[in-house]
Amino acid sequence: MLDLLKSEFTRRTILHKAGFGLIALSTFGVAGTIFKPNRTLAQAGPAPAKEPSMPPEKKLGWAVVGLGKFATEQIIPSFGECKRSKLVALVSGDRAKAEGIAQQYGVNSKNIYNYQNYDTIRNNPEVDVIYIILPNGLHAEYSVRGAQAGKHIMCEKPMAITVEECQAMIDAAKKGDRKLMIAYRAQYEPYNLAAIKLAQSGKLGKLKAITSDHGRNLDPKDPADRWRAQKKLAGGGSLYDIGIYSLQAARYITGEEPQEISAMMYSTPGDPRFREVEENVNFVLRFPSGVLANCTSSYGYADTKRIQVFGSDAALELDPATDYYQHRLIIKRKNSNEEQNIQEKNQFALEMDHLSESIMANKQPKTPGEEGLQDVRLMQLIYQAARTGKTIKV
């Protein structure tokens, strides 16, 4: 999990103790470019040209399936920062939109597909990898069809709606000898990798507890939030969409799997957004080491993406923890707060290149289908614990 964070931390301690309230800054010596956020498609502009001094490197060809908000605002612009991955094809139900994006990013219009002729992508040797960025309820179908077309698959989180769908995706990839990776970007993002390293190296002492809070206020006016309120397309409510980051954090910070789960769920009565999916889920996980993780997930509270880790000697706070950029990591001791200043990188480019490199080296990616299946299995158990009011043994 930590092999991306190769260099040791080199520290540049700047300030310390201001009447017990000073903040210290230190730098993790991680080589790489500073990540410039991609906010909107219009602002993002065309992918930056390759630097002339860069040695020619092999890049795999990627097709993006579903040209929605996340694909157009974050993923497609990030190909410009990839070393091993290039955008070569688009799959969309909206031909005009796809034509515009193809023109902007230099994709040949002969490589634009729709959902009906998608399977003919098998005949396109330019496409090595298919990236599924569709509503959750469509992940399984398009991943399986993609693997059957002989392509490697990157699939957005949550992997699918049911455990059975996840297993079908894994089976299809195995049958075709294709790689399947779930796009858990936080596991490639430098601040999260640093937090994992701090927590697992004993620098905080013995780990005792984790809290992780992920929520936002679902906006029915936003087209990207409309399908999120429909159970068939979303699979679940806040837990499937954003609470999954709290679950992931507890698992990757400890490096363990939970043994017990308890949970409580609540949706505001009469709120039309929550007719089919839940608003809030709070859940507690107990890990074999004794760490208790207290997690919240909400479609009702304002944007929050926070992870806190409490050890016997120190605590760390990552806030925002799982945003697209501008993360913040602070180590808290009795009389001091030490801010870690880590070089930001484009986490989307890192995760896409990770899959391309895994394919080239014929290695299992760090977040394979099995990782996505485990989260879906655990989320189902969280719902079960909330529904029954009983603590579930995993």
Ligand code: NDP
């Ligand atoms: P959007 O609604 O913005 O995009 C989904 C796209 O899927 C649509 O624009 C459309 O593209 C296509 N689509 C095909 N069938 C349907 C359908 N029946 N209803 C709606 N759209 C359809 O959603 P997001 O981009 O926000 O989310 C897409 C996926 O990405 C989800 O799985 C989500 O969980 C994940 N995601 C991950 C994030 C991360 O940080 N890792 C952040 C945000 C989302 P077209 O018009 O081209 O056919």
